[in-house]
Amino acid sequence: MLNPRTSQFRVGSGGLPAIVATDVAAALGMVEPGIGREMLCRVWWPDGAKLTAHELKNLVDEMMREEWARRESSMLDATLAVAMRGSRAQGVYATAHAARWPRMIVREHEVPVAASGYGRVRDAVLEELASAGLCQACLGRGEVANDMRVYRICKDCSGQGHLRVSERSRADLCGFSWKTYREGWASVYDWTFQACTDDLHRAERQFQGAMA
Numbered sequence: 001m002l003n004p005r006t007s008q009f010r011v012g013s014g015g016l017p018a019i020v021a022t023d024v025a026a027a028l029g030m031v032e033p034g035i036g037r038e039m040l041c042r043v044w045w046p047d048g049a050k051l052t053a054h055e056l057k058n059l060v061d062e063m064m065r066e067e068w069a070r071r072e073s074s075m076l077d078a079t080l081a082v083a084m085r086g087s088r089a090q091g092v093y094a095t096a097h098a099a100r101w102p103r104m105i106v107r108e109h110e111v112p113v114a115a116s117g118y119g120r121v122r123d124a125v126l127e128e129l130a131s132a133g134l135c136q137a138c139l140g141r142g143e144v145a146n147d148m149r150v151y152r153i154c155k156d157c158s159g160q161g162h163l164r165v166s167e168r169s170r171a172d173l174c175g176f177s178w179k180t181y182r183e184g185w186a187s188v189y190d191w192t193f194q195a196c197t198d199d200l201h202r203a204e205r206q207f208q209g210a211m212a
Contacts, residue, residue: 019211027210035059036203039196042130043140060122064192068104068118075100102184117174117185124173125193128165129200135161142201160197 028045031037038056041049049056078096081089106115134140135157142161143151153159165173170189171181181189 023211027207030210031203031206034199034203035063035196036199036201036206039126039129039200040203040207042126043200046130056126057122060126060192060196061118063195064118064122064188065104067191067195068101071096071099071101099187101188117176118188120174120176121185121189121192124170125189125196127173128170128193129162129196135163141204159201161201 028037028040031040035056038049038052038059041052042056074096078089078093082093102115102117104115104118105112107113135142135154137156138144138154138161140161142154142157142159144154145151154161157163167182167186168178170186171178174181174185174189176185
Protein backbone atom coordinates (compact mmCIF):
# COMPACT_ATOMS: atom_id res chain seq x y z
CA MET A 1 0.00 0.00 0.00
CA LEU A 2 3.00 2.29 0.32
CA ASN A 3 4.07 1.57 -3.25
CA PRO A 4 2.38 3.61 -6.02
CA ARG A 5 -0.99 1.97 -6.70
CA THR A 6 -4.42 2.89 -7.94
CA SER A 7 -6.35 0.01 -6.33
CA GLN A 8 -8.41 0.36 -3.16
CA PHE A 9 -7.51 -1.87 -0.21
CA ARG A 10 -10.01 -2.91 2.42
CA VAL A 11 -10.05 -5.44 5.24
CA GLY A 12 -12.77 -8.00 4.75
CA SER A 13 -16.22 -6.75 3.78
CA GLY A 14 -19.53 -5.69 5.25
CA GLY A 15 -18.67 -2.18 6.28
CA LEU A 16 -15.41 -2.80 8.13
CA PRO A 17 -13.21 0.31 8.19
CA ALA A 18 -10.70 0.65 5.37
CA ILE A 19 -6.98 0.38 5.95
CA VAL A 20 -5.17 3.35 4.48
CA ALA A 21 -1.51 3.94 3.74
CA THR A 22 -1.00 5.89 6.98
CA ASP A 23 -2.13 2.84 8.97
CA VAL A 24 0.46 0.70 7.18
CA ALA A 25 3.19 3.30 7.71
CA ALA A 26 2.33 3.57 11.41
CA ALA A 27 2.45 -0.21 11.84
CA LEU A 28 5.78 -0.34 10.03
CA GLY A 29 7.13 2.26 12.44
CA MET A 30 6.27 -0.07 15.34
CA VAL A 31 8.49 -2.86 13.97
CA GLU A 32 11.78 -3.19 15.83
CA PRO A 33 14.63 -1.53 13.87
CA GLY A 34 17.15 -3.89 12.34
CA ILE A 35 17.65 -6.35 9.53
CA GLY A 36 14.10 -7.67 9.79
CA ARG A 37 12.44 -4.31 9.27
CA GLU A 38 14.79 -3.35 6.46
CA MET A 39 14.17 -6.72 4.78
CA LEU A 40 10.42 -6.26 5.25
CA CYS A 41 10.70 -3.05 3.27
CA ARG A 42 13.01 -4.62 0.69
CA VAL A 43 10.53 -7.43 -0.01
CA TRP A 44 7.21 -5.60 0.27
CA TRP A 45 8.05 -1.89 -0.14
CA PRO A 46 10.95 -1.71 -2.63
CA ASP A 47 10.52 2.01 -3.32
CA GLY A 48 11.02 2.83 0.34
CA ALA A 49 13.83 0.31 0.74
CA LYS A 50 15.91 2.16 -1.85
CA LEU A 51 16.28 5.03 0.60
CA THR A 52 18.00 2.85 3.21
CA ALA A 53 19.68 0.20 1.04
CA HIS A 54 23.11 1.03 2.47
CA GLU A 55 21.82 0.58 6.03
CA LEU A 56 20.60 -2.93 5.28
CA LYS A 57 23.95 -3.88 3.77
CA ASN A 58 25.80 -2.48 6.78
CA LEU A 59 23.57 -4.43 9.18
CA VAL A 60 24.13 -7.70 7.33
CA ASP A 61 27.88 -7.02 7.13
CA GLU A 62 27.99 -6.50 10.89
CA MET A 63 26.04 -9.70 11.53
CA MET A 64 28.38 -11.70 9.31
CA ARG A 65 31.47 -10.21 10.99
CA GLU A 66 30.16 -11.16 14.42
CA GLU A 67 29.44 -14.72 13.31
CA TRP A 68 32.86 -15.03 11.66
CA ALA A 69 34.50 -13.79 14.89
CA ARG A 70 32.46 -16.26 16.96
CA ARG A 71 33.61 -19.15 14.80
CA GLU A 72 37.23 -18.02 14.94
CA SER A 73 36.98 -17.74 18.72
CA SER A 74 35.69 -21.31 18.87
CA MET A 75 38.64 -22.38 16.72
CA LEU A 76 41.07 -20.67 19.08
CA ASP A 77 39.46 -22.33 22.09
CA ALA A 78 39.70 -25.70 20.35
CA THR A 79 43.37 -25.16 19.53
CA LEU A 80 44.11 -24.32 23.15
CA ALA A 81 42.16 -27.38 24.25
CA VAL A 82 44.33 -29.61 22.04
CA ALA A 83 47.47 -28.00 23.42
CA MET A 84 46.34 -28.68 26.98
CA ARG A 85 44.50 -32.02 26.67
CA GLY A 86 46.04 -33.56 23.58
CA SER A 87 44.08 -36.19 21.70
CA ARG A 88 41.12 -35.91 24.09
CA ALA A 89 40.26 -32.57 22.46
CA GLN A 90 40.62 -33.71 18.85
CA GLY A 91 36.87 -33.98 18.42
CA VAL A 92 36.31 -30.41 19.57
CA TYR A 93 39.08 -29.23 17.25
CA ALA A 94 37.65 -31.09 14.24
CA THR A 95 34.18 -29.63 14.84
CA ALA A 96 35.49 -26.08 15.20
CA HIS A 97 37.73 -26.43 12.14
CA ALA A 98 34.86 -27.73 9.98
CA ALA A 99 32.69 -24.77 11.04
CA ARG A 100 35.24 -22.12 10.09
CA TRP A 101 34.42 -19.65 7.34
CA PRO A 102 36.86 -18.34 4.71
CA ARG A 103 39.24 -15.60 5.80
CA MET A 104 37.56 -12.26 6.12
CA ILE A 105 40.76 -10.25 5.60
CA VAL A 106 43.15 -11.08 2.76
CA ARG A 107 46.31 -9.43 1.49
CA GLU A 108 46.57 -7.83 -1.91
CA HIS A 109 49.94 -6.35 -2.86
CA GLU A 110 50.93 -6.63 0.82
CA VAL A 111 47.92 -4.52 1.85
CA PRO A 112 45.17 -6.07 4.04
CA VAL A 113 41.73 -5.77 2.44
CA ALA A 114 38.30 -7.24 3.14
CA ALA A 115 37.60 -10.47 1.28
CA SER A 116 35.16 -9.69 -1.52
CA GLY A 117 33.36 -13.00 -1.12
CA TYR A 118 31.40 -11.82 1.90
CA GLY A 119 30.01 -8.85 0.01
CA ARG A 120 29.04 -11.15 -2.85
CA VAL A 121 27.21 -13.49 -0.49
CA ARG A 122 25.45 -10.59 1.24
CA ASP A 123 24.19 -9.12 -2.04
CA ALA A 124 23.09 -12.51 -3.35
CA VAL A 125 21.18 -13.35 -0.16
CA LEU A 126 19.35 -10.01 -0.25
CA GLU A 127 18.57 -10.50 -3.91
CA GLU A 128 17.23 -14.00 -3.36
CA LEU A 129 15.01 -12.92 -0.48
CA ALA A 130 13.69 -9.91 -2.38
CA SER A 131 13.15 -11.37 -5.83
CA ALA A 132 12.76 -15.15 -5.58
CA GLY A 133 9.26 -16.26 -6.51
CA LEU A 134 6.75 -16.08 -3.69
CA CYS A 135 5.37 -19.43 -2.60
CA GLN A 136 1.93 -19.76 -4.17
CA ALA A 137 0.60 -21.87 -1.29
CA CYS A 138 1.10 -19.18 1.39
CA LEU A 139 1.63 -16.12 -0.85
CA GLY A 140 4.93 -15.35 0.86
CA ARG A 141 3.60 -15.47 4.44
CA GLY A 142 5.31 -18.71 5.43
CA GLU A 143 2.11 -19.91 7.12
CA VAL A 144 -1.26 -21.19 5.96
CA ALA A 145 -4.59 -21.37 7.80
CA ASN A 146 -7.25 -24.05 7.69
CA ASP A 147 -11.01 -23.47 7.80
CA MET A 148 -10.82 -22.96 11.58
CA ARG A 149 -8.24 -20.17 11.14
CA VAL A 150 -5.56 -22.30 12.77
CA TYR A 151 -2.17 -21.44 11.30
CA ARG A 152 0.63 -23.86 10.56
CA ILE A 153 3.97 -23.71 8.79
CA CYS A 154 3.58 -23.91 5.02
CA LYS A 155 4.84 -27.29 3.82
CA ASP A 156 5.51 -26.12 0.27
CA CYS A 157 8.20 -23.62 1.28
CA SER A 158 8.99 -24.91 4.80
CA GLY A 159 7.97 -21.56 6.24
CA GLN A 160 10.39 -19.57 4.09
CA GLY A 161 7.70 -17.75 2.10
CA HIS A 162 9.88 -17.97 -1.00
CA LEU A 163 10.72 -20.82 -3.32
CA ARG A 164 14.22 -22.07 -2.66
CA VAL A 165 16.86 -21.23 -5.24
CA SER A 166 19.13 -24.11 -6.25
CA GLU A 167 22.66 -24.29 -4.91
CA ARG A 168 24.09 -23.82 -8.39
CA SER A 169 21.91 -20.74 -8.89
CA ARG A 170 23.19 -19.38 -5.61
CA ALA A 171 26.75 -19.88 -6.78
CA ASP A 172 25.90 -17.98 -9.95
CA LEU A 173 24.28 -15.16 -7.94
CA CYS A 174 27.51 -14.81 -5.98
CA GLY A 175 29.69 -14.99 -9.07
CA PHE A 176 31.52 -18.09 -7.79
CA SER A 177 32.36 -21.24 -9.64
CA TRP A 178 30.38 -24.23 -8.39
CA LYS A 179 33.52 -25.75 -6.85
CA THR A 180 34.48 -22.52 -5.04
CA TYR A 181 30.96 -22.03 -3.71
CA ARG A 182 30.52 -25.61 -2.55
CA GLU A 183 33.91 -25.89 -0.85
CA GLY A 184 34.17 -22.44 0.72
CA TRP A 185 31.02 -20.34 0.69
CA ALA A 186 27.94 -22.57 0.86
CA SER A 187 27.91 -22.58 4.67
CA VAL A 188 28.30 -18.78 4.75
CA TYR A 189 25.38 -18.39 2.36
CA ASP A 190 23.15 -20.86 4.21
CA TRP A 191 23.77 -19.26 7.59
CA THR A 192 23.31 -15.70 6.32
CA PHE A 193 20.15 -16.58 4.41
CA GLN A 194 18.60 -18.30 7.42
CA ALA A 195 19.53 -15.47 9.79
CA CYS A 196 18.02 -12.85 7.48
CA THR A 197 14.93 -15.01 6.95
CA ASP A 198 14.42 -15.41 10.70
CA ASP A 199 14.71 -11.65 11.21
CA LEU A 200 12.31 -11.01 8.33
CA HIS A 201 9.68 -13.36 9.76
CA ARG A 202 10.07 -11.77 13.20
CA ALA A 203 9.49 -8.35 11.64
CA GLU A 204 6.46 -9.67 9.73
CA ARG A 205 4.90 -10.94 12.96
CA GLN A 206 5.49 -7.59 14.65
CA PHE A 207 3.98 -5.78 11.69
CA GLN A 208 0.93 -8.04 11.64
CA GLY A 209 0.49 -7.53 15.37
CA ALA A 210 0.62 -3.77 14.96
CA MET A 211 -1.91 -3.90 12.13
CA ALA A 212 -4.24 -5.98 14.28
